[in-house]
Every structure is written in C-alpha cells, then in structure tokens.
Amino acid sequence: MTALRVILGDQLNPRIASLSDVNKAEDHILMCEVGQEATYVKHHKKKIAFLFSAMRHFAEQLVQDGFNIHYVKLDDPGNTGSLVDEITRAVEIIDPSLVVVTEPSEYRVLQAIKSMDVGVNIDIRPDDRFLCTHDEFAQWASGRKQLRMEYFYREMRKKYNILIDDGKPTGGDWNYDSENRKPPKAGLMVPQTFASAPDELTQEVMALVADRFADHFGDLEPFHFAVTREQALQALEQFIDERLINFGDYQDAMVQGEPWMYHSHLSFYINCGLLLPLECVEAAEHAYRAGQAPLNAVEGFIRQIIGWREYVRGIYWLKMPSYEQANFFDADRDLPALFWGADTKMNCLKQCVTETKENAYAHHIQRLMVLGNFALVAGLDPKQVNEWFMVVYADAYQWVELPNVTGMILFADGGLLGSKPYAASGAYINKMSNYCKGCHYKVSKKNGEQACPFNYLYWDFLIRNQSKLRGNHRLSMIYRTLERMSEEKVDSVKMDSIRFFDALEAKQIV
Ligand code: FAD
Numbered sequence: 088m089t090a091l092r093v094i095l096g097d098q099l100n101p102r103i104a105s106l107s108d109v110n111k112a113e114d115h116i117l118m119c120e121v122g123q124e125a126t127y128v129k130h131h132k133k134k135i136a137f138l139f140s141a142m143r144h145f146a147e148q149l150v151q152d153g154f155n156i157h158y159v160k161l162d163d164p165g166n167t168g169s170l171v172d173e174i175t176r177a178v179e180i181i182d183p184s185l186v187v188v189t190e191p192s193e194y195r196v197l198q199a200i201k202s203m204d205v206g207v208n209i210d211i212r213p214d215d216r217f218l219c220t221h222d223e224f225a226q227w228a229s230g231r232k233q234l235r236m237e238y239f240y241r242e243m244r245k246k247y248n249i250l251i252d253d254g255k256p257t258g259g260d261w262n263y264d265s266e267n268r269k270p271p272k273a274g275l276m277v278p279q280t281f282a283s284a285p286d287e288l289t290q291e292v293m294a295l296v297a298d299r300f301a302d303h304f305g306d307l308e309p310f311h312f313a314v315t316r317e318q319a320l321q322a323l324e325q326f327i328d329e330r331l332i333n334f335g336d337y338q339d340a341m342v343q344g345e346p347w348m349y350h351s352h353l354s355f356y357i358n359c360g361l362l363l364p365l366e367c368v369e370a371a372e373h374a375y376r377a378g379q380a381p382l383n384a385v386e387g388f389i390r391q392i393i394g395w396r397e398y399v400r401g402i403y404w405l406k407m408p409s410y411e412q413a414n415f416f417d418a419d420r421d422l423p424a425l426f427w428g429a430d431t432k433m434n435c436l437k438q439c440v441t442e443t444k445e446n447a448y449a450h451h452i453q454r455l456m457v458l459g460n461f462a463l464v465a466g467l468d469p470k471q472v473n474e475w476f477m478v479v480y481a482d483a484y485q486w487v488e489l490p491n492v493t494g495m496i497l498f499a500d501g502g503l504l505g506s507k508p509y510a511a512s513g514a515y516i517n518k519m520s521n522y523c524k525g526c527h528y529k530v531s532k533k534n535g536e537q538a539c540p541f542n543y544l545y546w547d548f549l550i551r552n553q554s555k556l557r558g559n560h561r562l563s564m565i566y567r568t569l570e571r572m573s574e575e576k577v578d579s580v581k582m583d584s585i586r587f588f589d590a591l592e593a594k595q596i597v
Pocket residue numbers: 350351352353354355357358388391392395396397399449450451452454455459476480482483484487488491492495496
C-alpha cells in the first residue's frame with residue numbers, strides 16, 4: 088500500500104506525525120512551494136526565502152536518508168500554485184491508496200485540506216509537536232469565567248515536570264516576571280545573533296525571491312538565518328551559552344541599534360519545525376541545573392514557550408473562525424503608511440519598523456509596547472493590523488499571530504486572552520528604552536504639538552472607550568484618575584488627538 092505523505096512548509100521535522108509510520112520503500116513524501124501561500128498575504132521577502140530554503144534543505148536531507156521525495160519548486164513547469172491543487176496533482180501522478188498529513192497549523196489550510204476530494208482517504212493526524220492538544224485546552228478552558236495564561240502555564244509545568252522539585256515549583260514561586268523588567272543600562276554588551284552564510288541552495292532561493300516577490304515588503308539581504316536543523320541547533324546552543332543569562336533581566340528592554348537584545352531568536356525555527364519546543368525548554372532547564380543561568384531567566388524563557396506559545400494556540404483553535412472577526416472597540420482607522428516605512432517623527436516607531444523591515448524580526452516588547460500600543464491607542468482596524476503582523480515577521484503563522492494581535496495588543500476579543508488592554512503612555516517606552524532621547528517629540532510633555540503622541544493618545548483611548556472599559560476592575564484606578572482630571576486637561580487631550588489623527592489622515596508626517 089502506497090501512502091502519499093504531505094509535509095507542509097512549517098512541518099520540517101523528521102519526527103512529524105505524518106512520517107511516524109512511513110514505509111521508505113513504498114511511500115512518497117510531497118513538499119511544494121506554492122505562489123498562493125507566499126502571496127495570500129504578501130510575506131516579507133526574508134520569510135519566503137527562509138522557508139523555501141529550509142524546505143529545500145529538509146527535502147535534501149530526506150533524499151539522503153533514502154526517502155522518495157516529490158518536491159515541487161515554485162518555478163517548476165506544471166506547478167498549479169496552490170497546496171490543494173498540488174496535492175491533487177501528486178495523487179494523480181503517484182496514485183497512492185492513502186494521503187497522510189499532519190494537521191495544518193492554520194485554520195484556513197485545515198479547512199482547504201478537509202474539503203478536498205482526491206478519491207482516496209486523507210488521514211489528518213494531530214500535530215504532537217505542540218504540548219497541549221485541542222481537547223486538553225478545551226477541557227481546561229471549559230467552565231472558567233476567565234482564561235488566564237498563568238494558571239494554564241502551571242498545569243503545563245506539572246504535566247511535563249519542568250522546573251518542579253518535590254512536586255513544588257523550583258525556587259518556591261511559579262513566576263519570576265517581577266524580576267524581569269530591568270531598564271537597559273548604558274554600555275550593555277549584547278552578543279551577536281546566530282548567523283550563517285547563505286550556501287548555494289539558499290542563494291538560489293534568494294535569487295528566486297528577488298525575482299518573483301520584488302514588490303513584497305522587507306530587505307532580503309543580509310540573510311543569515313539558520314536553514315537546517317543542524318544550524319538551528321547551533322542557534323539554540325548559542326542562545327543558551329551567550330544570552331540566556333541576561334534574558335530575564337533585560338527581557339523588556341529596548342535599545343536603539345540593538346534589534347536582537349538577549350532574546351532567543353528561535354521562534355522562526357520552532358514554528359517551522361527545525362526545533363522542537365520541548366528540546367528548547369529542556370536545554371534551558373539544563374543550563375539552570377548546571378548553574379549557567381539564573382532562575383528568573385530560565386523560568387521566564389520556559390514560560391514563553393510552554394505557557395504563552397501553547398496558550399495562544401489553544402485560544403486560536405478554541406475560537407476560530409469567529410476570532411478573525413473580533414473588533415471589541417469597533418476600531419476602523421486605516422493602518423498608516425509609517426508601518427510600511429514612510430517617514431515618521433516618532434522615533435520609537437521608526438526604529439521598530441526599520442528593524443522589522445531589515446530583519447523580519449522585532450522582539451516581543453517592540454511588537455507589544457511600541458507597534459502594538461500605537462495600533463491600540465490609535466484605534467487601527469484589527470483586520471489591517473493583523474495583516475501587517477502576518478506579513479512582516481518571519482515567525483508569523485496565523486495560529487500565533489492572530490491571538491497576539493487580536494487578543495494581546497488590540498484587546499479586540501474583549502478580554503478573553505488578557506485581563507486588560509496593554510495601553511501605555513510615553514513614560515513606559517522612555518523607562519524601558521533609550522528611544523525618546525533621539526525623538527522629535529518630548530516625552531515629558533503631556534500636551535501640545537511637541538508632546539509625545541502616546542501621552543495624549545493613551546488618555547484619548549481611555550476616554551473614547553470608557554463605556555466598554557469602565558467596568559474592568561484592573562482599570563478602576565486609571566478611571567478614577569480620569570475623573571479627577573480637569574475639564575481643560577480633558578479638552579487638551581481631545582484636541583491634541585484630533586490634530587494628530589487629522590494629520591495622519593492627511594498623510595502628513597507625524
Ligand atoms: P523570545 O523572547 O526569546 O521567547 C522565546 C520563545 O517563546 C519564542 O521563540 C516563542 O516561541 C515563544 N513566545 C514568546 N512570547 C510568545 C507569545 N506571546 N506568543 C507565542 N509564543 C511566544 N510570535 C510568533 O512566533 N509568531 C508571530 O507571528 C508573533 N506575532 C506577535 C505579534 C504581536 C503583536 C506580539 C505582541 C507578539 C507576537 N509574537 C509572535 C510573540 C513574540 O513576540 C515572539 O514569539 C517573539 O518575539 C519571538 O522572538 P524570540 O524567538 O526572540 O522570542
């Protein structure tokens with residue numbers, strides 16, 4: 088019996104469920120580069136080059152290991168341009184008695200595969216790279232008034248026995264986040280991120296991307312991502328050896344000219360399968376046990392992976408497809424051109440967009456507290472904001488992008504994922520970065536043309552949405568402060584915001 092085993096672009100691991108019972112002699116493995124996946128949103132050039140190169144390297148490895156590979160390149164004659172049509176075409180060519188696929192990570196692709204009729208059974212297997220199944224998450228969520236990552240995370244720690252000593256959390260506490268908010272200090276020496284020179288195969292892919300996707304956002308060069316499992320393991324090792332020690336302390340810090348900071352830069356590799364989440368977590372725990380990294384750093388890193396990563400995926404599958412439509416604040420402002428690199432006088436936004444364009448990467452606090460904070464307080468349309476975040480980051484797949492954008496930054500789900508909106512004034516950005524020093528605006532000024540726009544947009548957001556937010560007990564202090572604000576001050580907030588929004592709409596440089 089011949090099976091056709093489909094490997095999607097984000098399933099690049101030999102331990103993937105669809106290969107668990109592969110018969111090397113008889114089965115065929117299908118991988119395909121298709122125009123539709125690269126253009127349904129116009130992904131950053133670096134993301135496409137990264138994924139195509141990683142796919143080709145993975146296929147090459149499978150060939151060396153003796154598998155029958157049916158690999159369709161983007162420019163192969165006959166390439167139909169869509170995943171579904173390529174699977175159909177391969178079924179016609181290979182004539183298997185079964186198609187096996189690991190559940191696609193994105194709802195859109197799962198629906199497309201489920202609705203296929205290729206004349207043979209399609210076996211869709213759970214993706215066991217994730218640490219929590221859909222059923223487990225649904226069970227955990229059922230009956231709870233509020234979903235909170237922290238409680239989910241504790242369950243995951245217990246389930247996988249991670250940072251647990253004698254049944255209790257290592258060090259006595261579950262969470263050391265309060266130790267992970269140090270502002271950057273002058274003269275921080277940030278180690279280089281992992282870099283590998285593009286080999287011949289990657290160069291070929293880069294030429295293809297430069298030719299076919301020239302109008303997509305983002306810089307293709309320099310390209311230094313890992314594109315094989317071996318290289319991704321080196322990137323993991325380099326993070327554990329050189330940056331994990333400071334990951335916790337400076338997790339929220341932003342420094343001009345330092346796009347990578349002490350973060351791991353592993354999301355690209357974990358999300359496409361080159362690394363497995365549990366091996367990253369185990370490497371970090373091992374470093375702690377060996378005395379190489381402090382607990383606040385190790386626990387913080389582990390929480391991101393077995394906590395946040397699994398939690399957002401759980402919410403995605405719990406709430407799709409309606410989650411895509413969520414717009415709690417009825418926000419409808421168009422995404423301004425500054426997100427695509429048009430000039431802006433707001434230095435924090437300029438830095439984060441420029442680095443995003445160069446690297447297809449920004450770290451979490453840049454995404455959350457600069458780009459996301461602006462999208463929230465300016466009332467940008469969730470659909471356009473989601474599309475932007477899907478386009479620009481090399482780690483973006485809808486299962487992880489959508490909950491982070493709709494839930495975490497925009498609060499467009501009304502508080503399902505997080506308990507309050509992450510809105511902040513310029514003071515937060517000034518505390519956690521050195522961006523304000525080089526800015527046209529004055530972070531110390533609350534109103535007027537020179538004032539930092541975040542300072543008045545923050546209050547304008549709270550005023551505009553008070554009917555929806557006043558009942559949120561985590562915002563009660565802030566609303567009491569607003570009540571005590573003079574009428575004159577409230578008027579200045581509104582006037583400054585109107586002036587700012589008018590300028591945005593008139594496409595002036597803000
Ligand atoms: P580190 O800071 O080193 O964290 C370690 C790992 O934890 C990451 O590699 C990632 O796998 C995981 N992680 C951390 N935070 C989150 C989170 N909030 N959700 C899920 N996983 C997390 N992450 C993506 O992988 N893809 C996205 O498209 C994406 N879009 C985002 C959009 C917004 C608006 C925000 C606020 C966050 C988004 N994130 C996304 C989460 C997070 O910002 C990135 O995972 C992280 O910046 C990747 O860099 P890193 O590998 O250096 O992470």
